[in-house]
Amino acid sequence: MNTPAHLLVGAAVFGGRTHHKILVAAFVGAILPDLSLYIMAGVSLFVLGIPPTIVFNDLYFSNTWQTVFAIDNSFVVWGVLFGLACWHRRTPWAVALTGAALLHVFLDFPLHHDDGRPHFWPFSWWVFESPISYWDRGHGAAWIAPIEAALATFSAVILWRRGLPAWGIACVVLLLLAELWVVRQWLFFFSNG
Template sequence: MNTPAHLLIGAAVMGKKGNRAVIWAAMAGALAPDLSLYLLAGGSLYLLGISPRVVFDELYFSDSWQTVFAVDNSFLLWGAMLAFALWRQMPLVVAFAGAGLIHLCLDFPLHHDDGRAHFWPLSDWVYESPYSYWDRGHGAHLIGPVEGALSAAAAVRLWLWRPGLLIATTAAILLMAELWITWIWIFVFSQ
């Protein structure tokens, strides 16, 4: 899934009406599994001047980058964090870890040839789904509208909570970004 969808869905599922800190914690948790990609790709593209082809066709699939992705996309690590937070009754960490786990559960079936080793450190196995959230050749034209609808429903849920201007505006910006990204994947890159 696209990152804005993860943030909206994570906040809507793991956030709590009337508790802005928990909503922000859920958004942070939903972002965390993608953060390393943004840092690695952004640093490579904008600081080191490496071409997008090298970044996304070579570096993305390199052992070093895949190791980083395995750590921050591990069901085992996120599950352990959630279990600990539930045991210790830490609502912010429950929201953070729960949203991170939701992110992984949504990504797992939607990465065709660019998945992650979700069972690290026990296994380096990467599931190659027949579906992709971005590749039209693997159903993105069908998945994209569903992702957009789920994102819109999540944004509406957040707005109905009346979380304050900052969170409401953030949800609106994320929804616009999600719909824009979905449109680009479906109608621009897939033709």
């Protein structure tokens, strides 16, 4: 899934109804599995000046980057952290953070065709090669993307109905607009279909 959709869905599921600290924790948790990619790609592209083809065709699939992705996209890591957060009931923000991150990983698992992550690290480096992709029309993105956009929209409506403060509504609207823009980009400019 696209990162804005992860943020909206994670916040809708784990963001709570009244405490804004929980909402922020859910937003943070929902982005954590993608954060390393943004940092490494951003530094490579904009600080080091490495061409995008090298960043996304070579570095992305390098052992170093895949090791980082294995850790921050691990069912095992996020599952253990979520279990600990649930066990220690005085930390609802930790449940929101780890729950949103775990949900992110679960939603990504079936939606990566040839760019998946080793989700079972440290027990296995196996990568599930799904027959469908959230971004590649050659692997079903033409019908996955509208479903993802609908899920993001539904999540945005849920969040809006919770009576968020102005900053929260602004975040939700910006994330939904970003999601719809990114879906458009994937479908019309960056797909193999």
